[in-house]
Amino acid sequence: MITINKRQQVTWYAGMTVQALLDALKYSYPHIIVTINGDLVKHDAYEQTTVPDEADVRVIHLIAGG
Amino acid sequence: MSKSTLKMLAAFGYEVPTIDRGYAGQTLYVNVGSGTITAKPVTEDMKTKFIGGRGFDLWLLWHGVKDGTKWNDPENEVVISSGPCGGTTQYPGSGKSIAAAISPLTDVVIDSNAGGHFGPYLKFAGWDAIEVQGKAERDVVVYINGPGGQVQLWEVPEDCPTDTHVLGHWLLEQFADDEQDKQQLAFVTAGTGSEHTLMGCLNFSLYDRKRQDLRYKQAGRGGIGTVFRHKKIKALVVKGFPVKGNLNHPADLERIVRVGADMQREVATWDPVQNRMRSRGTSYLVQIMDDYDLLPVMNYKFGSHPETPKINGDIWEARYTQGLPDGCWYGCTVACAHAVDNWKVRTGPYKGSCVIVDGPEYETIAGVGSNCGIFEPWAILEMNFYCDTYGIDTISFGTGMAFAMECYEAGILDPEKTCGLELNFGNAEAALEVLHQMGRGEGFGLIFGLGIRKMKTYFIEHFGADPQFVNDIGMEAKGLEYSEYLTKESLAQQGGYGLTNKGPQHDEAWLIFMDQVNNELPTFEDKAEALHYFPMWRTWFGLCGFCKLPWNDVVDPKNKLSSEPQKIMHHVENYRQIFIGVTGQEITYDDIITQSERVYNLQRVFNIRLGHGLRDHDAIPYRSAGPVIEEEYHSREERYDQQLREWLNLDPAAMTVAEKMAAHRQYREDRYEGLIDAVYKRRGWTNNGVPTPEKLQALGIDYPEVVEVVKRHL
Numbered sequence: 001m002i003t004i005n006k007r008q009q010v011t012w013y014a015g016m017t018v019q020a021l022l023d024a025l026k027y028s029y030p031h032i033i034v035t036i037n038g039d040l041v042k043h044d045a046y047e048q049t050t051v052p053d054e055a056d057v058r059v060i061h062l063i064a065g066g
Numbered sequence: 067m068s069k070s071t072l073k074m075l076a077a078f079g080y081e082v083p084t085i086d087r088g089y090a091g092q093t094l095y096v097n098v099g100s101g102t103i104t105a106k107p108v109t110e111d112m113k114t115k116f117i118g119g120r121g122f123d124l125w126l127l128w129h130g131v132k133d134g135t136k137w138n139d140p141e142n143e144v145v146i147s148s149g150p151c152g153g154t155t156q157y158p159g160s161g162k163s164i165a166a167a168i169s170p171l172t173d174v175v176i177d178s179n180a181g182g183h184f185g186p187y188l189k190f191a192g193w194d195a196i197e198v199q200g201k202a203e204r205d206v207v208v209y210i211n212g213p214g215g216q217v218q219l220w221e222v223p224e225d226c227p228t229d230t231h232v233l234g235h236w237l238l239e240q241f242a243d244d245e246q247d248k249q250q251l252a253f254v255t256a257g258t259g260s261e262h263t264l265m266g267c268l269n270f271s272l273y274d275r276k277r278q279d280l281r282y283k284q285a286g287r288g289g290i291g292t293v294f295r296h297k298k299i300k301a302l303v304v305k306g307f308p309v310k311g312n313l314n315h316p317a318d319l320e321r322i323v324r325v326g327a328d329m330q331r332e333v334a335t336w337d338p339v340q341n342r343m344r345s346r347g348t349s350y351l352v353q354i355m356d357d358y359d360l361l362p363v364m365n366y367k368f369g370s371h372p373e374t375p376k377i378n379g380d381i382w383e384a385r386y387t388q389g390l391p392d393g394c395w396y397g398c399t400v401a402c403a404h405a406v407d408n409w410k411v412r413t414g415p416y417k418g419s420c421v422i423v424d425g426p427e428y429e430t431i432a433g434v435g436s437n438c439g440i441f442e443p444w445a446i447l448e449m450n451f452y453c454d455t456y457g458i459d460t461i462s463f464g465t466g467m468a469f470a471m472e473c474y475e476a477g478i479l480d481p482e483k484t485c486g487l488e489l490n491f492g493n494a495e496a497a498l499e500v501l502h503q504m505g506r507g508e509g510f511g512l513i514f515g516l517g518i519r520k521m522k523t524y525f526i527e528h529f530g531a532d533p534q535f536v537n538d539i540g541m542e543a544k545g546l547e548y549s550e551y552l553t554k555e556s557l558a559q560q561g562g563y564g565l566t567n568k569g570p571q572h573d574e575a576w577l578i579f580m581d582q583v584n585n586e587l588p589t590f591e592d593k594a595e596a597l598h599y600f601p602m603w604r605t606w607f608g609l610c611g612f613c614k615l616p617w618n619d620v621v622d623p624k625n626k627l628s629s630e631p632q633k634i635m636h637h638v639e640n641y642r643q644i645f646i647g648v649t650g651q652e653i654t655y656d657d658i659i660t661q662s663e664r665v666y667n668l669q670r671v672f673n674i675r676l677g678h679g680l681r682d683h684d685a686i687p688y689r690s691a692g693p694v695i696e697e698e699y700h701s702r703e704e705r706y707d708q709q710l711r712e713w714l715n716l717d718p719a720a721m722t723v724a725e726k727m728a729a730h731r732q733y734r735e736d737r738y739e740g741l742i743d744a745v746y747k748r749r750g751w752t753n754n755g756v757p758t759p760e761k762l763q764a765l766g767i768d769y770p771e772v773v774e775v776v777k778r779h780l
């Protein structure tokens with residue numbers, strides 16, 4: 001199980017990439033900051049970076065708009 | 067100029083002042099009833115305390131009306147001002163106009179901003195604001211001729227059109243002799259719908275050189291167009307001077323050019339790979355809101371719909387004419403003010419005409435589209451066009467129609483009560499017919515045009531509607547219809563709508579992602595801080611004449627690494643520099659917030675003066691906070707059940723749906739009250755929402771007549 005933004009629990013599976021996680025969450029907004037256990041994941045590494053079990057994942061959307 | 071058919075009622079000659087550091091130094095007063103036209107000086111106190119734009123609007127309106135003034139009293143005013151930075155051409159989005167009046171929907175002050183050329187042209191013609199009071203006997207046009215140094219009040223003939231797209235061409239014929247004249251003219255107009263409803267909007271023109279035709283941007287909210295037509299004003303017309311980069315005579319043009327060039331580069335670099343405002347405008351938000359369960363669908367019951375791809379940004383990108391510089395003021399390279407050209411109108415009095423449709427923007431697509439269960443682009447375009455030309459706010463129309471449709475499906479309305487219309491969700495033809503009835507002033511359109519708050523009362527009194535049901539689902543607060551975001555899972559945004567001065571319009575605070583998605587505002591205090599900072603920051607745009615979109619819709623990715631990425635401080639710094647560059651006044655970030663706080667608190671006191679503005683008036687409909695009907699609960703049952711377990715330690719398996727909904731309601735309503743407490747405290751208000759005399763003194767707005775109002779409520 002991993003935690004998203006200190007609130008939502010998501011079932012973990014081996015090989016889960018950041019991009020797969022974002023797709024599953026339907027996080028389609030492009031301006032985001034992703035950290036895993038406090039470490040920043042660069043935008044161009046979402047496809048390759050895997051998420052470890054028990055990870056504390058933060059996905060901060062930079063949208064103050066509307 | 068050919069005004070042979072017009073009759074002059076009054077004229078006022080003036081010497082056009084040199085604009086000094088963003089200010090003309092005077093405001094224009096026109097009484098369309100008595101024909102009085104005068105100039106009022108802009109004092110140093112006004113500039114220091116209220117800056118311009120919405121600040122000037124409020125200050126002039128405060129002195130123009132009485133405690134008991136109603137929207138349709140002659141002393142109510144329509145006030146329009148841009149602000150000291152308005153008319154800057156080097157920085158994107160620096161030409162907004164802000165209009166204000168006592169609203170027919172809310173009975174308090176409404177402010178609403180628009181692009182177009184009117185506000186900057188007005189200033190360059192010698193006026194920091196125009197204040198129109200009185201009520202004319204017959205239809206009039208106010209003409210401000212900058213190059214001629216004259217303000218004139220003209221009575222127009224009875225065959226003068228009212229609907230904006232035809233009136234605009236008529237005005238060009240009257241006031242422009244050649245192509246250059248057309249470019250120097252700007253109009254404010256309303257439409258026939260403004261005459262028959264309380265949700266009238268103002269259209270602000272711009273002459274599009276490439277299209278060689280008029281375009282319009284709307285100050286939509288709160289029925290200012292209704293006030294305008296009630297005064298029998300057909301149009302405000304200004305003739306400005308050819309636009310150049312230094313018309314503000316800024317204190318430091320070099321600084322403005324430097325900061326502007328940096329931002330223009332940022333826009334050119336990042337917009338194509340980010341939101342693509344230059345090709346899609348704000349329509350890009352439709353799919354994103356759907357993905358995050360935030361798109362209003364069927365009167366805010368749901369947050370997404372399988373048919374959303376039919377109306378998302380890609381669809382509009384293909385429809386908008388591409389490759390034209392669609393800025394609503396000169397120099398705006400964000401250029402999101404798109405249009406669909408050559409739209410062949412399918413219904414109503416202009417059926418068969420080919421017209422320009424300005425937009426649709428996100429709010430219109432979501433309002434008259436998804437919120438009404440309508441996923442047909444043609445219908446959205448048709449309603450966009452008719453709302454604009456009739457002078458009707460697309461947001462109030464869309465949210466109002468969503469309410470009427472739910473009432474229809476709930477059996478409160480039926481064809482007998484709607485003059486034969488079957489107002490089911492998704493029935494675009496029926497929605498359009500209501501719109502045409504509003505234009506003609508007949509049928510169900512007359513009831514609908516009163517807005518949701520008065521519709522609710524009408525449905526209760528005349529159709530036996532259950533008061534609690536219509537109050538729960540009627541998405542208005544303070545009498546203003548909600549703009550187009552779902553707030554059920556964001557307490558902060560419930561406050562962002564409810565704890566506003568003018569009513570639920572998202573231009574004050576838009577905190578859904580920070581709160582609901584990012585979980586960055588976990589405590590009441592965090593939410594209260596955001597509901598202090600962001601409304602004040604966003605208020606400042608309207609004081610200066612700026613558009614908010616370039617602040618947050620195009621951002622260099624380096625912002626991600628800043629300490630407060632949501633504030634986009636490198637853009638805040640740009641705005642600070644432009645303000646200093648124009649006015650020569652050194653300000654800090656704190657000064658920006660204080661400048662806004664003065665105006666914001668004055669507006670709150672103004673509302674109290676008009677008999678509103680207290681805690682009771684900050685209430686929100688329950689659908690804004692949680693599920694009203696079982697269908698809504700079932701649509702997110704897993705989420706709601708989990709919340710019962712986590713938040714309230716309840717076992718949903720042992721509860722009926724009605725019990726689960728009741729538990730949610732109690733919890734969510736209590737949380738909203740807790741939020742109000744925290745926000746009032748942060749804003750320096752009493753527990754009843756009244757700014758304290760100490761707060762007013764600290765802000766330097768403890769004028770005796772202002773303090774007198776709050777003292778009555780301490």
Ligand code: SF4
Nearest residue numbers: 159393394398402613
């Ligand atoms: S960003 Fe869009 S709305 Fe704002 S000034 Fe530019 S074109 Fe107009």
